Amino acid sequence: MVDKTQVIIIGSGPAGLTAARYLGELDVQYVLISKESRPGENKVCGGFVPQAALERFELGSFPRSHEIYGARLRFPGYEPRDVWFEEAVGVNARREDLGTVLEKKADLSKGILRLGARVTSVECGQDGCSVKYMLNDNTHQVESDLVIDASGSHPVSCKKDGVRSYLSDTETGYGFQYQVRYGTDEWEFPRLNYFYFGSGYSPRGYAWIYPRATDAAVGTGGLLNILRERNTALPGHLDRLLNEETPDQDYTGYLTVVKREGALVPLAGIVTPSYGQRLLLAGDAAGHCSPISGEGIYYAMTAGNLAAETVKECYEDNDFTKQKLKSYEKRWQKAFGSDLKWGRRIQRRFMGTSSGESSSKFLESEDVLRKVAEMLLGLKSVRSAIIGCLPAYIKSRLAFWQ
Template sequence: MIEKTQVTVIGSGPAGLTAARYLGESDLQYVLISKESEPGASKVCGGFVPQPALKEFKIENFSGAHEIYGARLRFPGFPPRDIWFEDAVGVNAKRSDLGKALEEKLNPSNGIMKLGAAVTSVECNRDGCVVDYSFNGKTSQVESDLVIDASGSHPVSCKHDGIRSYLSDTETGYGFQYQASYRTDEWEFPRLNYFYFGSEYSPRGYAWIYPRAKTAAVGTGGLLNTVRERNTALPQHLDRLLNEETPNQDYSSYLHIVKREGALVPLAGVVTPSYGKRLLLAGDAAAHCSPISGEGIYFAMTAGKLAAETVEECCKKNDFTTQKLESYERRWQRAFGSDLKWGRRIQRRFMGTSSGESSSKFLESEDVLRKVAEMLLGLKSVRSAILGCLPSYIKSRLAFWQ
């Protein structure tokens, strides 16, 4: 069977669903194809959505959202320190709950959803695009003017002579995570997201705890090349973290590990090109993910919206040339390219040492920790956090040399 539409969207993550939302609002017809039967259900993710994303995309108070009010930070040589904010800084949620919230924003009259379908090939040329997929045991085809590929860190459109090659092991992270549920109502994690840095918790990355109402995502990771070189037993890092953060240093009495999971995460910074012949990449497919925290939901939603806006302009002018599609790349670089660029620099500087250890005095400052927390929680840009911390950092280095 051959279907015809204006735009084919591949993937039902935040980038794909947001692109579909704004395509529908522009009265553009689309077909969304996703291997997931339920958006987000199989995605390995901590599930933190920063407050700016909730407000911008009007998804506050969705079912399953658990408000977070700050961060617990631990750096080598320092005890854990809590940074609280007066208002919620965002929410933690299961990706399936976020998927439902984003799906509810879609206009069903403008699009067709093909959930549980596997894309087998993507071909785009000067005349149009053809996407082959398997659905309910049958092979089908969609013809469209444009494709938005938001299929994840290994985009399906890049399997055969795509826009770009796959990222290297030094540009890709590996995250290992527990999905845990509470065994008791007498204890729970505070409403803080945990960020633990140092070799006790991660191979040159960081470990995290993202609490939710009845569950928590607990993970660790680092750059793929380091994880492979060290052959580190990642579960041991998580067991240590959880024992430290639960009463009596025995998490088994308080938490039940429901699931163990792992996934690749693009941590390459700015990756170009993100467009080609009648094709745009968005979200993880375009490496739209923070090189510091691995958070990518806000970037993905922003990229999905910008991709839809670019497509709308192309359709109005009947101009699908790569020169026209280039404006998409300029848009997302203006929106969050600086965070990707500076995040990559910080990653190389502070996570590239043999142990990740640091005894710098500037981390003793409450003001510095608050700026770091704002950056990790997506409240401030990476560049503004760097500039805010710079005076304290310079002062600490001068004191060291004196």
């Protein structure tokens, strides 16, 4: 038996579930297929949800979310410095908790969730789409007018004659992460997200600590080609970071590693095309991820929203052509394309050496530090942060050559 629907969504991350939410609100029927039995349960992610996402998508509060009020930044040649804000800049959450919230936002009266299912083929032609998947050892097939592929950094629709080829090693990052749990009530991380740059913490990338109420995500990473060249043992970077940031310089008395995990991350900046014949890519599948920090929750949710709006217009105009779907790419580029473009330029400039070891003295400025924190926490666009830091950067370079 072949099921039929209007739209097939592949993936239950922020992009897929947000697309489902808005398709339901726009009265469009959908089937969402995901390999995860519980959305977000196996996603490797720091889990920072910026204030912009909380407000725009009306997420409210959810279990075990942990408000964050700033950033702790460390650059080569500098001690760690804290930047605090008066109000919360966002929350850190376990991805399964975020997934539960996003799933509840979806209108299931208009859609069906097929969780714990593995997509085996995606075919989109002039007259429609067909997706086959395995669920409980049985093969199923569903047909639709359109597909939204939000299946991750290696989108399933691109395995064979897809919209585009997979990203290269110079455009893809790898993040390795500990999930750690507090072992004592006597100490905890401050309500800051940690961003540590330098070869001692990451091979041309950065290391992070995202604290939560009872645990934390601690990770490091970099571009895949660099990691393969150096064959770096990433756990050593994390052990060093944790020892530095816990009392007695020994984290084992305060934290227990409960899980080790890793994943690929798109760090290519703007990736096109993000649409094809009756097909849209969203979230990591479309490269919607910050080339600087690897964060992408807000971008993914925005893309899911815009994909749903584009689909609705296709039905209103009875037009499912590539030319019509092209408007989706224009929308997301207008919404956050500047962040991806300028983020990629910063990545090449400051992470092209030993993770920013060549940083100049302009980072001494507290004003510059605050602008960098605002950028990393999603409070300001990448371009506005660059413009704000430019005078101090030029001044430092002129001083260097004098």
